[in-house]
Structures are given as structure tokens and as C-alpha cells.
Amino acid sequence: MVPVSYYVALSAILFTIGALGVLIRRNPLIIFMSIELMLNAANLAMVAFARIYTVLEGQIFVFFVMTVAAAEVAVGLALIVAIFRTKHSINIDEMNSLKG
Amino acid sequence: MTPDLIAFFVLALIAIAAALGMLLSRNAVYSALFLVLNFGTVAVFYILLDAPFIALTQVSVYAGAIMVLFLFVIMLLGTETLPASKALPWQRPLAFILALILAGEAGYLLFFRNVTSGTIPQPVQTFGGPQALGQALFNQYLLPFEITSVLLLVAMVGAVVLTIKKKGEQ
Numbered sequence: 001m002v003p004v005s006y007y008v009a010l011s012a013i014l015f016t017i018g019a020l021g022v023l024i025r026r027n028p029l030i031i032f033m034s035i036e037l038m039l040n041a042a043n044l045a046m047v048a049f050a051r052i053y054t055v056l057e058g059q060i061f062v063f064f065v066m067t068v069a070a071a072e073v074a075v076g077l078a079l080i081v082a083i084f085r086t087k088h089s090i091n092i093d094e095m096n097s098l099k100g
Numbered sequence: 101m102t103p104d105l106i107a108f109f110v111l112a113l114i115a116i117a118a119a120l121g122m123l124l125s126r127n128a129v130y131s132a133l134f135l136v137l138n139f140g141t142v143a144v145f146y147i148l149l150d151a152p153f154i155a156l157t158q159v160s161v162y163a164g165a166i167m168v169l170f171l172f173v174i175m176l177l178g179t180e181t182l183p184a185s186k187a188l189p190w191q192r193p194l195a196f197i198l199a200l201i202l203a204g205e206a207g208y209l210l211f212f213r214n215v216t217s218g219t220i221p222q223p224v225q226t227f228g229g230p231q232a233l234g235q236a237l238f239n240q241y242l243l244p245f246e247i248t249s250v251l252l253l254v255a256m257v258g259a260v261v262l263t264i265k266k267k268g269e270q
Binding site: 001002004005006007008009010012013014015016017018019020021023024025027029030032033034036037040043044047048050051052054056057059060062063064066067068069070071072073074075077078079080081082084090 | 104105108112115116119120122123128131132135138139142145146148149150151153154157158161162165166169170173174176177179191192194195196198199202203206207210220221223227228232233236237241244248251252254255256258259260262263
């Protein structure tokens with residue numbers, strides 16, 4: 001059995017990579033993917049802690065996080081498509097006005 | 101080094117390499133495929149952590165549904181690569197410094213506060229299976245489950261409303 005703290009460390013590394021992706025990339029689709037990576041890292045930590053304390057609640061919370069992530073992706077990608085329609089570009093640097 | 105540990109380190113290396121590949125590749129389609137690889141390895145970690153149901157949900161929801169949606173939108177918009185833009189010059193170094201601080205904080209909590217020490221009890225045979233999760237979801241967590249269904253409905257309606265073409269538009 002691998003020590004469960006290794007999984008928590010891996011989840012921290014993946015979360016940091018995701019946060020770095022949000023900060024340095026200019027393509028909103030890749031920023032979105034980095035957010036998914038961070039959600040996934042948090043899920044991994046939660047499953048690891050559920051295993052440490054042998055409670056099922058951690059896994060149930062991961063289940064809810066997955067449904068919220070699915071809803072978030074549907075709305076977020078629709079927003080990106082709508083922005084692309086009005087601006088004909090999805091460069092994040094050009095999204096600097098609230099009024100389309 | 102037990103075989104378990106070797107398997108863990110190989111998979112962890114693949115997961116981190118896939119995450120970095122997602123971060124660094126110029127083409128958004130490659131990024132999406134790297135992320136699918138990362139989700140796949142994380143699903144294997146879930147199996148190793150006695151969460152088989154969550155592992156299969158991960159593969160079908162994340163790697164299946166969400167990433168296919170991503171690939172559709174990338175190819176629909178034709179934005180595989182964006183032209184280089186003039187980013188703020190201090191942004192990249194600042195981002196690396198902030199990421200280092202975040203990693204340092206996580207490492208400090210993990211290794212010096214010792215949050216995960218102690219022996220770990222062996223779970224019962226059905227821990228993390230679909231039966232155990234279903235029992236908890238439909239008895240103890242029924243209300244959150246129903247709220248989730250409303251949330252998914254709202255997301256679906258929202259996606260349709262946001263992308264619908266108004267009358268008179270081309």
C-alpha cells in the first residue's frame with residue numbers, strides 16, 4: 001500500500017500546475033482546461049482523505065464536484081462561443097469590456 | 101521498493117508530464133488530449149484508493165463527456181493556435197513566483213504539520229463501490245442529489261440560451 005500522503009502531495013503538484021496554467025496562458029480554452037485540472041486535483045485529495053479516514057463522504061462530495069464541473073463546462077463553453085460570435089476572437093487580452 | 105510504489109511513481113510521473121504537456125503545448129487540441137491522459141491516470145489512482153465507482157465516473161464524465169465537449173468547441177471555433185499577443189512583461193515571472201509560493205505552502209502543510217500521519221485502517225470490502233455510494237446518495241444525501249439535477253437542468257437551459265441565434269441575426 002502506497003502511503004496516502006503521496007497522493008495528497010501529487011494532488012498539490014497538479015493543483016499548482018493548474019494554477020500556473022490559469023496565470024500564464026492566453027487562450028481561454030486552455031485556461032478552462034487548467035481549471036478542470038485544479039478541480040481534478042482537489043478531487044484526488046478528497047478521495048485520498050476519504051481513504052485515510054475510511055469515510056464515504058469524501059467520495060460522495062467528489063461525485064457532486066463532478067456534476068458541478070459538467071454544468072460549469074457547458075455554460076462556460078457556451079459563453080466562449082457567444083464571445084467568439086460577437087468579437088470574432090477569443091484572445092483573453094481583448095476581453096476587456098463588459099459591454100459586448 | 102515494492103511493486104505498488106513503483107507503479108505509483110510511474111503513474112504519478114505520467115500524470116505530471118501530461119499536466120505539463122497540457123500547459124505547454126501550443127496547439128489547443130494537443131492540450132485537450134494531454135488532459136485526457138491526465139484524467140485517465142487519475143482514474144487509476146482512484147482505483148488504487150478503493151474508489152472504483154468514482155474512477156469509472158471519472159472516465160465517463162471527465163474523459164468522455166467534458167473533454168469531447170472541449171474538443172468540439174476547439175474545432176468549431178478553429179482556435180487551435182492563437183496569434184502571439186503582447187502580454188504584460190512582468191506577468192510571467194510573477195505567475196511563476198506565485199505558483200512557487202502556492203507549492204511551498206502545500207509542501208509545508210503536508211510535511212511539517214503532518215496532517216496525514218498514523219496508521220490507516222483497512223476498509224470493508226464494499227467501500228467505494230456503486231452499492232455503498234448509491235445507498236448513501238439516495239438516503240442520506242437525497243436533497244443535495246435532487247438539487248444537483250436542478251443545477252444540471254439550469255446549465256443546459258443556460259447553454260442553449262447563451263448560444264441561440266436571435267431573429268434577424270445571420
